[in-house]
Amino acid sequence: MKALQRLFEISWRNVFRNKRRSLLTLLILVLGSSGLILVGGFFENLLEGHREQFIHSQTGHLQVNRAGYFQKGASAPLDYLLADVGRLRSEIEAEPGVKFTVPRLKFGGMASTEETSIAVLVVGTEARAERRMGAVKAANVDHGSTRIVAGRDLDPSDGLGVLLGKGLAEALGVGVGDGFTFLTTRRAGAIEGGQMRVRGIFETIAKDFDDHAVKMNLEAAQQLLGAPDQVHSLLVLLDETSRTVPVRDRLQGGFQAAGRGLETLTWEEQGLFYRQSKDILARIYAVIQLIIGVIFLFSIANTVNMALFERIREFGTMMAMGNGRGTVFLTIFAESLILGILGSAGGIAAGLGLAQVVSAIGIEMPPPPQSSSGYFAMISVTWPLIRETAAISLAATALSALWPAFRASRFRIVQALGYV
Amino acid sequence: MKILRAEKLRKEYLLGKCRVRALRGLDLDIHSGEMVCVMGASGSGKTTLLNLLGLLDTPTSGAVWLQNRPTQNLSYREAARLRSRFLAFIFQSFNLFPVLSAFENVEYPLLFHPLPSRERRERVWRALEAVGLLDAASQRPDELSGGQRQRVAIARALVTRPLLILADEPTANLDAESAETVMAAMRRLNLEHRTTFIFSTHDPRVVHHATRVVEISDGVIPYEGAAATVRNILEKRLSK
Numbered sequence: 325m326k327a328l329q330r331l332f333e334i335s336w337r338n339v340f341r342n343k344r345r346s347l348l349t350l351l352i353l354v355l356g357s358s359g360l361i362l363v364g365g366f367f368e369n370l371l372e373g374h375r376e377q378f379i380h381s382q383t384g385h386l387q388v389n390r391a392g393y394f395q396k397g398a399s400a401p402l403d404y405l406l407a408d409v410g411r412l413r414s415e416i417e418a419e420p421g422v423k424f425t426v427p428r429l430k431f432g433g434m435a436s437t438e439e440t441s442i443a444v445l446v447v448g449t450e451a452r453a454e455r456r457m458g459a460v461k462a463a464n465v466d467h468g469s470t471r472i473v474a475g476r477d478l479d480p481s482d483g484l485g486v487l488l489g490k491g492l493a494e495a496l497g498v499g500v501g502d503g504f505t506f507l508t509t510r511r512a513g514a515i516e517g518g519q520m521r522v523r524g525i526f527e528t529i530a531k532d533f534d535d536h537a538v539k540m541n542l543e544a545a546q547q548l549l550g551a552p553d554q555v556h557s558l559l560v561l562l563d564e565t566s567r568t569v570p571v572r573d574r575l576q577g578g579f580q581a582a583g584r585g586l587e588t589l590t591w592e593e594q595g596l597f598y599r600q601s602k603d604i605l606a607r608i609y610a611v612i613q614l615i616i617g618v619i620f621l622f623s624i625a626n627t628v629n630m631a632l633f634e635r636i637r638e639f640g641t642m643m644a645m646g647n648g649r650g651t652v653f654l655t656i657f658a659e660s661l662i663l664g665i666l667g668s669a670g671g672i673a674a675g676l677g678l679a680q681v682v683s684a685i686g687i688e689m690p691p692p693p694q695s696s697s698g699y700f701a702m703i704s705v706t707w708p709l710i711r712e713t714a715a716i717s718l719a720a721t722a723l724s725a726l727w728p729a730f731r732a733s734r735f736r737i738v739q740a741l742g743y744v
Numbered sequence: 745m746k747i748l749r750a751e752k753l754r755k756e757y758l759l760g761k762c763r764v765r766a767l768r769g770l771d772l773d774i775h776s777g778e779m780v781c782v783m784g785a786s787g788s789g790k791t792t793l794l795n796l797l798g799l800l801d802t803p804t805s806g807a808v809w810l811q812n813r814p815t816q817n818l819s820y821r822e823a824a825r826l827r828s829r830f831l832a833f834i835f836q837s838f839n840l841f842p843v844l845s846a847f848e849n850v851e852y853p854l855l856f857h858p859l860p861s862r863e864r865r866e867r868v869w870r871a872l873e874a875v876g877l878l879d880a881a882s883q884r885p886d887e888l889s890g891g892q893r894q895r896v897a898i899a900r901a902l903v904t905r906p907l908l909i910l911a912d913e914p915t916a917n918l919d920a921e922s923a924e925t926v927m928a929a930m931r932r933l934n935l936e937h938r939t940t941f942i943f944s945t946h947d948p949r950v951v952h953h954a955t956r957v958v959e960i961s962d963g964v965i966p967y968e969g970a971a972a973t974v975r976n977i978l979e980k981r982l983s984k
């Protein structure tokens with residue numbers, strides 16, 4: 325017991341024996357680890373902002389549909405209407421964690437002016453619920469997820485007064501107050517249409533949505549489609565994004581048990597675009613981690629090696645006095661591990677501190693892809709990020725000590741004793 | 745009592761394609777209470793011999809017997825166990841742990857012996873006292889003079905109460921005065937505690953501390969005898 329304690333003490337003191345060299349190693353570890361925290365936290369924040377914007381402008385946290393709607397609904401909107409919406413809504417809203425729901429009826433049609441005709445996507449919604457959903461601040465992004473860039477937001481009394489996505493308004497060449505003709509197909513091929521008037525123009529994070537979307541009051545949309553009181557989806561907004569999966573599981577479990585023929589999708593399952601940016605960032609980050617890990621590995625291996633070969637005679641002495649090769653290996657290994665622990669602790673602390681500072685100042689960002697307005701990003705440090713960063717520096721120090729420690733412990737005693 | 749016996753020891757090194765015969769069939773006995781000096785020129789095989797006697801290396805042929813037990817074909821672990829129980833070493837360049845105090849350096853080999861901590865500390869103090877370094881207990885090696893460092897090393901060798909202490913040129917890195925105090929300390933331990941020593945040197949001035957002198961030349965022992973006789977021979981040689 326005392327022996328182990330003393331061996332550890334020896335390792336500990338040896339870490340501080342060559343102060344300059346150890347400080348240099350620690351500096352590399354601290355810089356690398358805090359860099360990893362900052363970059364990782366920055367990426368995390370980008371994704372968070374992105375995710376929240378997406379959730380609050382388009383998908384909600386969850387979306388409840390007739391089973392199969394997500395896969396096949398676009399081609400046959402009339403086959404996937406939800407009946408008894410009122411009851412379903414109050415059922416869902418009674419679920420713990422759920423804040424409110426937003427009904428949606430979506431169908432395709434054709435918008436025409438005298439110059440042009442464009443295929444559009446009508447989104448029938450409840451103006452109030454929609455506004456509530458869009459107004460929730462998306463993480464640190466300080467504008468609502470749906471921005472009215474001209475005119476005004478939808479009002480329940482608007483009737484065939486509608487909002488157009490920015491891209492669509494430009495393509496149609498219409499502005500606030502202008503009218504256009506809308507046509508859609510009802511059941512059995514009947515054509516239905518009306519004269520619509522632009523009340524406002526909106527913008528969200530998703531440009532392709534803005535290029536095709538017409539937002540209008542749910543009742544007017546239901547009339548156009550000939551589906552009174554029916555909707556396609558209920559978007560479910562939760563008080564916390566992190567509760568998405570548990571709430572989904574509970575809701576879907578209940579639906580399944582009752583044989584209701586409903587599907588419940590999470591925002592992540594709907595958001596292909598989010599998944600893609602997440603994958604790209606994750607991959608970029610993995611490469612950064614790898615590069616920093618390799619830098620750690622080589623710089624520490626170099627330090628350990630230099631430190632060891634000055635001390636081969638010490639190890640020879642230990643072995644002459646009867647210490648086993650394992651003991652020699654362990655003292656060297658412990659030394660590196662101490663460096664690794666100190667370095668990663670320092671690095672994480674520095675990273676957390678810098679994250680606070682950077683977040684307070686904010687990183688001015690250009691508009692994200694498919695969006696038109698810039699914002700200030702921050703650093704979001706998460707537990708997995710801290711764990712991964714600690715794991716990288718510890719693994720790198722352990723790994724880089726392995727070979728030198730093994731070599732030192734394999735020296736023949738007389739050779740080690742004669743080493744100068 | 746015979747504690748160590750070397751029989752027809754041969755040691756050959758391969759230096760590239762060259763075969764160096766460092767020891768060429770050497771016989772030597774060491775008895776309890778002796779202070780044996782291995783005397784020889786540079787390259788004569790002193791270090792090689794002490795390494796073999798200390799079970800730090802294995803001979804090309806021949807055998808070393810420790811307390812009448814053969815030591816050939818020992819595993820690393822078995823040899824390590826014998827060394828820590830029966831042998832101790834003093835090195836030319838002291839080989840103290842720079843991060844440990846004098847006290848901790850002396851204590852180090854005892855950590856691997858099953859001893860109650862009180863007795864361990866007592867033994868360390870007694871060993872430090874025996875080499876006259878009670879005052880330096882808390883000093884680190886780099887705060888000590890060469891002679892003091894070597895006396896710490898002697899205390900460290902002494903503290904496990906080994907059968908035999910092997911010292912390869914213990915005074916080679918010391919000035920004449922320090923060399924004398926170090927040798928005197930060893931001699932006193934030999935006289936008062938009957939600690940058995942074998943030390944090597946190429947310095948005729950320290951020979952007189954030995955009870956027996958073994959001359960080694962080209963890997964054999966051309967002459968051995970009582971210290972006084974050897975001194976006469978040496979003096980004759982020196983005066984020529």
Ligand SMILES: Nc1ncnc2c1ncn2[C@@H]1O[C@H](COP(=O)(O)OP(=O)(O)OP(=O)(O)O)[C@@H](O)[C@H]1O
Pocket residue numbers: 757758759764765766784785786787788789790791792793946
């Ligand atoms: N590892 C080795 N490889 C090759 N030759 C060696 C090795 N060690 C010693 N020798 C050779 O063996 C012979 C005896 O060397 P040894 O070191 O035992 O002599 P020594 O008496 O201790 O000399 P010194 O007074 O210089 O320490 C010398 O010729 C030396 O060059």
Ligand SMILES: [Mg+2]
Pocket residue numbers: 790791792912913
């Ligand atoms: Mg030598």
